Amino acid sequence: MGSLLEMLYDVLFQPGMGMRNVAEQKNVGQALIVFSLSVLLPIMALYFGLKSTGMSAMINVMIVFKILGSIVLWIMGAAIWHLIAEFLGGMGTVVGLFTALGFAHAPRIFIVPLWALIALMPASSKPVLMTVSVLLIMLWSLSLDVVAIKEVYLVSTSKALLVVIMPLLVVAILGVIGVTFIGSSLSNMSMWL
Amino acid sequence: MHKKTVVILIIIVIAFSLGGLAFRSSHSKRPSQSEKIAIIYVEGVIVGGRGQSNVFVEQGGTDQVIKQLHEARDDESVKAVVLRINSPGGSASASQEVGEEIKKMRAKGKVVVTSMGDVAASGGYWLAACTDKIYANSTTMTGSIGVYVPYANWEELYKKVGVYQEKIKSGPHKDILSPERAMTNEERVIIQVMVDDIYNQFVGVVAEGRHMDESAVRKLADGRIYTGNQAKQLGLVDELGNMYDAIDGAAELAGIAGKPEIKEYGKQSPWNMLFGANEQVGSLLEKVILNQAKNALSSGGTIEMSTDQWQVR
Numbered sequence: 001m002g003s004l005l006e007m008l009y010d011v012l013f014q015p016g017m018g019m020r021n022v023a024e025q026k027n028v029g030q031a032l033i034v035f036s037l038s039v040l041l042p043i044m045a046l047y048f049g050l051k052s053t054g055m056s057a058m059i060n061v062m063i064v065f066k067i068l069g070s071i072v073l074w075i076m077g078a079a080i081w082h083l084i085a086e087f088l089g090g091m092g093t094v095v096g097l098f099t100a101l102g103f104a105h106a107p108r109i110f111i112v113p114l115w116a117l118i119a120l121m122p123a124s125s126k127p128v129l130m131t132v133s134v135l136l137i138m139l140w141s142l143s144l145d146v147v148a149i150k151e152v153y154l155v156s157t158s159k160a161l162l163v164v165i166m167p168l169l170v171v172a173i174l175g176v177i178g179v180t181f182i183g184s185s186l187s188n189m190s191m192w193l
Numbered sequence: 194m195h196k197k198t199v200v201i202l203i204i205i206v207i208a209f210s211l212g213g214l215a216f217r218s219s220h221s222k223r224p225s226q227s228e229k230i231a232i233i234y235v236e237g238v239i240v241g242g243r244g245q246s247n248v249f250v251e252q253g254g255t256d257q258v259i260k261q262l263h264e265a266r267d268d269e270s271v272k273a274v275v276l277r278i279n280s281p282g283g284s285a286s287a288s289q290e291v292g293e294e295i296k297k298m299r300a301k302g303k304v305v306v307t308s309m310g311d312v313a314a315s316g317g318y319w320l321a322a323c324t325d326k327i328y329a330n331s332t333t334m335t336g337s338i339g340v341y342v343p344y345a346n347w348e349e350l351y352k353k354v355g356v357y358q359e360k361i362k363s364g365p366h367k368d369i370l371s372p373e374r375a376m377t378n379e380e381r382v383i384i385q386v387m388v389d390d391i392y393n394q395f396v397g398v399v400a401e402g403r404h405m406d407e408s409a410v411r412k413l414a415d416g417r418i419y420t421g422n423q424a425k426q427l428g429l430v431d432e433l434g435n436m437y438d439a440i441d442g443a444a445e446l447a448g449i450a451g452k453p454e455i456k457e458y459g460k461q462s463p464w465n466m467l468f469g470a471n472e473q474v475g476s477l478l479e480k481v482i483l484n485q486a487k488n489a490l491s492s493g494g495t496i497e498m499s500t501d502q503w504q505v506r
Binding site: 005009044 | 196197199200201203206207209210211213214215217218
């Protein structure tokens, strides 16, 4: 437990050293604990938030989506980034990356205190503050992903960044192509006037 | 040691934050206590049955609509219901079933107001006629008060392709509306009597719901469709306006002071959430075309109402 707490501290506040240790130890069990807490705690915050707004019907669906989505992204992220990192000349193991990516989810736990603070703010500022807080946390988490790839595959920061954004770029390009096609097909739809 | 202390402190802060959020959610004012207006959607062809229902979406089949009407009726916080109709019609019995449910809801003292979308014709109008007040857009297609039974005779085609189907019947009319043979005059009379019976019931529903004489309804009920504008002039529609006008009208009729809370019934698919109106119009168009094609090709057995304009003959 002591080692886990120290490792968590390092990952959050000394990410270079923390990710190096995580990649060396490859302790998947600890990664699973961090991942589970990082996913479940924000979900609990989300649950309380939705419950208070009366959107109870959506809660179950959103929780299932969130948990399954996070697991799938963790596994697929490790597999895809491993492939790209090796393709770009990195040397590391997929288990090391999988473990490091599990720890990279850790900043998400800060969503809970942030949302608790935002809940006390005026209603008009809540949506903006919530969006900003989620964006900041996601950015922190993404930067940890970059550090994880850098430390696991011993590549430069720019190369690690390229590994991280490459799948996003591919998805964005495919999205643009898809939207273009859907848009053109919708514009051909019969009008009702 | 310093690292452990910091992480433990973070855990304590998170635990307190979660506790605070839980406390806040359990003590926040429940919106369900206020007076609500329920919105129930009737979309596509009106057919009986359960339709499609899964974790993401509920669509098709009047059982879902009836279930939603029941829920709204039993919910004490729901003071009025806006029935948003976007349907070209459908089965007579399914329309009647929903219509009766609407009448029961009104009998319980709840206001039911119709908001017509692109199309609220035939069976869609049957439902609208059962409500307290009807709102339509000036370009809405409505009316089509009438009944038809689709029938196709494929006898010549079967002969050409060499198909001969024989039936051993318990009675002479057991295979009535069968596409393998021409309808006899006697059978035509039987079907016509049935169509007339359902038509009379339809006219009765409209006359009762719209407070009109049956003779006046019959003059309008020759199966033709009307625009919302025409329908208002003829007394088939009360007001011209969109769904929010209907919501305001329902709130006024129910005596809800201030801005009413809206409660939407039915699930919306993620696809609908992404592509919204375009998908809805496309889906409606597709259902209308499919329904007409099905009617034209089917061998009968179901009695359906539809807009004459789209009938495939």
